[in-house]
Amino acid sequence: MQRRQEEEQGNVGDTEGPQVEGQDAMAAEVSAEVETPVAFIPYDLPAAMTGIDIPSSILQDIASPSALHAVESPTDTFINFPAATVSSPTFSISTISDLAPTDLGEEIEHGQELTATCHDTFYFEDGNVEIMCGDTIFRVHSTIVSFSSPNLRDILSQPALLRAPTPEGPPRIAISDSVEDFAVLLKMIYTPGFPARHEVPEFTVFASLFRMTTKYGLSDVRDQLIKDLKSAYPTKWEDFRTAKVLGEDVFGSPKPHPNAVLNLFEVQNVRFAIPFAAYRASTGGFLALISDKPGTVLSRHTLATTIHGMHVLQSVASHVARVAAYGGKLWVCTNEACALNAGISPIEKKMEAMGKIYDAMVGQREGGVLSTPSLGHLFCPKCTIDFSVAYAGSGSVLWEKLPSVFNASRDWDGL
Ligand SMILES: [Zn+2]
Numbered sequence: 001m002q003r004r005q006e007e008e009q010g011n012v013g014d015t016e017g018p019q020v021e022g023q024d025a026m027a028a029e030v031s032a033e034v035e036t037p038v039a040f041i042p043y044d045l046p047a048a049m050t051g052i053d054i055p056s057s058i059l060q061d062i063a064s065p066s067a068l069h070a071v072e073s074p075t076d077t078f079i080n081f082p083a084a085t086v087s088s089p090t091f092s093i094s095t096i097s098d099l100a101p102t103d104l105g106e107e108i109e110h111g112q113e114l115t116a117t118c119h120d121t122f123y124f125e126d127g128n129v130e131i132m133c134g135d136t137i138f139r140v141h142s143t144i145v146s147f148s149s150p151n152l153r154d155i156l157s158q159p160a161l162l163r164a165p166t167p168e169g170p171p172r173i174a175i176s177d178s179v180e181d182f183a184v185l186l187k188m189i190y191t192p193g194f195p196a197r198h199e200v201p202e203f204t205v206f207a208s209l210f211r212m213t214t215k216y217g218l219s220d221v222r223d224q225l226i227k228d229l230k231s232a233y234p235t236k237w238e239d240f241r242t243a244k245v246l247g248e249d250v251f252g253s254p255k256p257h258p259n260a261v262l263n264l265f266e267v268q269n270v271r272f273a274i275p276f277a278a279y280r281a282s283t284g285g286f287l288a289l290i291s292d293k294p295g296t297v298l299s300r301h302t303l304a305t306t307i308h309g310m311h312v313l314q315s316v317a318s319h320v321a322r323v324a325a326y327g328g329k330l331w332v333c334t335n336e337a338c339a340l341n342a343g344i345s346p347i348e349k350k351m352e353a354m355g356k357i358y359d360a361m362v363g364q365r366e367g368g369v370l371s372t373p374s375l376g377h378l379f380c381p382k383c384t385i386d387f388s389v390a391y392a393g394s395g396s397v398l399w400e401k402l403p404s405v406f407n408a409s410r411d412w413d414g415l
Contacts, residue, residue: 026320030394031401033319119179122186129156130172136179138186139170148189151216177212184208188221195221200228203248203256207264214268226270233273235412237399240276240370241392247280258284259296266302271408271415278302278406282310283368309406313369316398317361324387325354338380340387353378370395 119138127139146153155173165172175182184205188194195201195209206225213222232250234240248256258281265273281289281298289298289306298306324340333340339353360373372391376384403409 024393026323026390026394027397029319029323030316030397033316119183122183122190128170130170131182132172132174133177133179133182137172138182140186145186145189149216149218177215178208180204181208181212185212185216188212188218195224197224200250200252202252202254203260206251207260210264210268210270229270229273233276235272235276235415237396240399246367247276257288257291257293257296259289259291259298262302262306263295263298266299272412274408274415275402275406275412278306278309278408279313279368279370279402282306282313282406283366285310305407309402312405313398314362317369318358320391320394321354321358321361324357325350333380333383335380335383338383339375339378340380340383370398 115135116132116137117135119136122138122140124139124141127141129140129142129145131138131140142156146156155175163171163173177185185208188209195205200206201209206228209221210225212218213225228250231239231243232245232247234243234246240246248258248261251261258277262274262277262281264270265277286307289303289310291297332342334343335341339357344350344353356378357375360375360378361369363373372388372395375387379387398405400411403412403415409415
């Protein structure tokens, strides 16, 4: 908002340097505009918000440790405690948080025995080893599980880690993964054809698969998951222009919140996909960015960099709208009904045209600023085409800056 007012009050009639036409001119404008604000280092949240109207109460919420907690220890949020368990004196919430960061192979604590339950699906009566996640017990076949991954084989082949809780029962090992993650891992191990190729699973399953295949070194499946992401999270402008499915639309139903996808990529270090994931999150606007639903809370740093990137893109759009509306620089239109008519007067009409062009670019469009807005209702047919061509040209310039705009890297090659 404030930015717009600044633009409108700014020095609008000036022309620096020689006039260039159409596509190259707009690309040059975008390039110049995007250079300036990137120097900002977005570590201080209040400073990052300068010039943006967000109530201070929201800022406090974002900065509070409790809001960040959900992101910093994601395993906590995935565990569902039955009400009876929570009230049990032997198994309080504080004991859970003590257990969350355990490493592989931690010894079983006595309190767990009392409340542990068998997993619905992966508790085989003829299994010969038990794996405990939180208060859930899986009973599996050590040969099958070991065969799937050298990491799992190593874990299961260390006798010191395995202890039988009862004399006649199988040995048991406690691990730090969430029940949901480990169940997905076992589903993959025990179910031929899962996950299906050429079919991206729903996001929660995808995220579990990603975490588990990374952690346990199941590189074939992990490579397949990365491949699934590549076309929807492009790194090249041409691929962005031709992609059939982009961003979180690639996942099976229900469609995830873009913040949740960004969080996964940050935590799992899927670096190539971070600029575009941040861009997708930014197209939802402030309300989507500050979502506090489970799994969607962005870390302080990610929130700041994403808001910064959104602000840069809006600045570019504002600049392009101003240059287009005040005319003279890109091309000259004489059509009376066209918002790009160089002769529009009085000044209020020019400002109105600029506002409409800006809104068409920045408004809550699925594709965001990078996709060409439809401006046929504002422009004459010729200008509509010329503007689209110029816009696509300037979009490619902006695309190259995307990693630095979202503070992920200097350029795409650095990811
Ligand atoms: Zn025109």
